[in-house]
Amino acid sequence: MKKIGVLTSGGDAPGMNAAIRAVVRTAIYNGMEVAGIYRGYQGLLEGDIEALTVASVGDIIHRGGTMLRTARCLEFKTEEGFQKGLTMLKMFKIDGLVVIGGDGSFNGAKKLAEAGFPTIGVPGTIDNDLPYTDFTLGFDTALTTVVNAIGNIRDTSSSHGRINIIEVMGRNCGDIALYGGLAGGAEAAIIPEVPMDINDICSTILRGKRRGKLHSILLLAEGVGKPYELAESITKITGAEVRVSVIGHLQRGGTPTPNDRILGSRFGAYAVELLRDGKEGRAVGVKGNALIDLDISEALAMKKTLNQEVYDLAQILAI
């Protein structure tokens, strides 16, 4: 393998820059060249591609976002667009590709692998919604932002004796709400994996009030929806004042945590080593603290399940 391509696709995630840096430097260390493909599959189709050197990836490890930028590209999902992508890879003499992104990006990577193009997927999404890996890149940084937000909101919530709903990201996966809630000492995490029981939530709030608790914080995963309607319902049942904060894209930016920088560096280097060793169609991940790789189709076929132990613990600690 002479030349490796690298792209970031879908939603960006803190730690992607560390992964790009590791891809570039590990490839060069192993005697290969690197082509940086800008704006994901969109940039591939447009030939927005340039050679990356050791220096190209200097001064990025501490930055959020992705130096290669990202895009959501509908054309690549069509047969014609996909074939054009394969042609562009050939035209730029790219022999193998590292795709850094979430499950959508992995679907594109899987198709490339099935078409015989050596491709490796690196999980980059704050949602932590890829089931084959314990953690995806960006999740730890997003959690840190969420926990800081909970801390700030807790102060004002206590002063006013209010209930606060904090909506966090996670379309189909409640991990940010669940783990953020546990780390931030929230009263409840309302997540797509567990049907919401408003009476149960209100009982917890009222029990806390009787005990003299000054605030209640509820983390709501965006996939569950409608925070303002939920706020009204809670006021009706408890009589308490409820405020809503939607922290949105604040969670997707910012300097990556050390864990995300380390994970990104390890993922990126491992992806290059797999290509170097002739492996293809693999998804890179982490289990325990060990790097793993498995067939990308198998990785995509797995179903994300709720971590019941963590969910139960969060419930117990919120009594």
Ligand SMILES: Nc1ncnc2c1ncn2[C@@H]1O[C@H](COP(=O)(O)OP(=O)(O)O)[C@@H](O)[C@H]1O
């Ligand atoms: N079935 C598919 N075939 C080919 N490309 C796909 C497919 N699904 C998604 N992609 C590509 O991956 C991009 C990113 O997917 P998306 O779901 O938006 O984000 P993420 O990778 O973060 O989950 C899409 O815009 C598209 O270009």
Ligand SMILES: O=P(O)(O)OC[C@H]1O[C@](O)(COP(=O)(O)O)[C@@H](O)[C@@H]1O
């Ligand atoms: O970039 P957009 O369109 O605002 O997307 C928002 C979505 O992206 C995410 O941040 C990450 O999702 P993906 O990584 O699957 O793209 C979701 O939590 C959120 O719903």
